Amino acid sequence: MEIRGNIMSIIEFRNVTKYYPNYHHIKGGIKWFLFNLPSALSQLKNHRFQVLNNLSFEIKEGEPFGIIGKNGAGKSTMLGLIAGVLKPSSGEVIVKKKVVPLLELGAGFHPDLTGRENIILNGVLLGIRRSEMMLRINSVIEFSELGQFIDQPVRTYSSGMLTRLGFSVAVHTDPEILLIDEILAVGDLYFQQKCKETIKKFSQKGTTIVLVTHSTEDMRDVCKRALWLDSGTAKKIGSPEEISQAYLKYLGFS
Numbered sequence: 001m002e003i004r005g006n007i008m009s010i011i012e013f014r015n016v017t018k019y020y021p022n023y024h025h026i027k028g029g030i031k032w033f034l035f036n037l038p039s040a041l042s043q044l045k046n047h048r049f050q051v052l053n054n055l056s057f058e059i060k061e062g063e064p065f066g067i068i069g070k071n072g073a074g075k076s077t078m079l080g081l082i083a084g085v086l087k088p089s090s091g092e093v094i095v096k097k098k099v100v101p102l103l104e105l106g107a108g109f110h111p112d113l114t115g116r117e118n119i120i121l122n123g124v125l126l127g128i129r130r131s132e133m134m135l136r137i138n139s140v141i142e143f144s145e146l147g148q149f150i151d152q153p154v155r156t157y158s159s160g161m162l163t164r165l166g167f168s169v170a171v172h173t174d175p176e177i178l179l180i181d182e183i184l185a186v187g188d189l190y191f192q193q194k195c196k197e198t199i200k201k202f203s204q205k206g207t208t209i210v211l212v213t214h215s216t217e218d219m220r221d222v223c224k225r226a227l228w229l230d231s232g233t234a235k236k237i238g239s240p241e242e243i244s245q246a247y248l249k250y251l252g253f254s
């Protein structure tokens with residue numbers, strides 16, 4: 001295990017490259033494809049889309065870390081790799097503790113189950129025993145402030161309500177690393193503030209936070225270090241202040 005400055009790195013990207021297949025029509029048809037296999041395969045290979053390009057950096061234990069960058073830069077792909085739901089095409093992603101991801105809205109929720117039922121389901125999916133989730137459920141419900149909606153199927157929820165439920169479950173599952181993908185933007189102002197306070201409390205307790213956001217203000221408010229991702233490469237890593245300034249300048253805002 002690598003120790004730098006006495007603080008252990010908890011997440012490491014080592015020369016990580018990620019491709020997605022660029023889905024396209026096989027022009028000559030399947031017969032042409034089979035009879036011209038070598039050139040057809042190289043054609044397919046050339047149609048891969050590179051999302052992350054030889055990315056190397058590390059996040060230290062307990063460090064609230066921000067990731068910012070334009071739509072399509074590869075931020076959610078990075079979180080998917082940390083969560084282990086995606087694999088790098090080459091390179092290594094090393095994660096040393098238990099990750100609780102808040103990746104996509106409603107991911108892991110069953111639309112026909114009620115909020116209450118989904119709390120148990122989601123908790124179990126995140127590795128907490130059912131009996132333990134039963135003990136925590138009232139606290140989750142109270143935190144979500146969803147009122148009577150908690151007994152409605154989640155397909156009837158607004159995106160903000162789904163976020164409330166997802167966040168409330170996540171913070172009740174003892175995360176060692178909390179991955180947050182833009183959820184602050186979806187909740188109303190009141191819940192955003194509550195989420196931020198909760199994230200800060202977790203951070204003070206030593207939980208490692210990885211926050212993907214489009215808000216330089218939230219990044220400065222929550223994070224101690226940040227990465228600006230641009231077309232799959234780390235354009236800059238530094239203090240949230242430095243990163244905000246460089247990113248806003250690049251966007252032409254300052």
Ligand SMILES: Nc1ncnc2c1ncn2[C@@H]1O[C@H](COP(=O)(O)OP(=O)(O)OP(=O)(O)O)[C@@H](O)[C@H]1O
Nearest residue numbers: 020021049051069070071072073074075076077078
């Ligand atoms: N499953 C997939 N298959 C093919 N391409 C994908 C897939 N997921 C993402 N991509 C592509 O990878 C690129 C990066 O996507 P990603 O979702 O990581 O971006 P992002 O930085 O999170 O953007 P946003 O700010 O819009 O959320 C985009 O061009 C997207 O089209």
Ligand SMILES: [Mg+2]
Nearest residue numbers: 075076077181
């Ligand atoms: Mg994204």
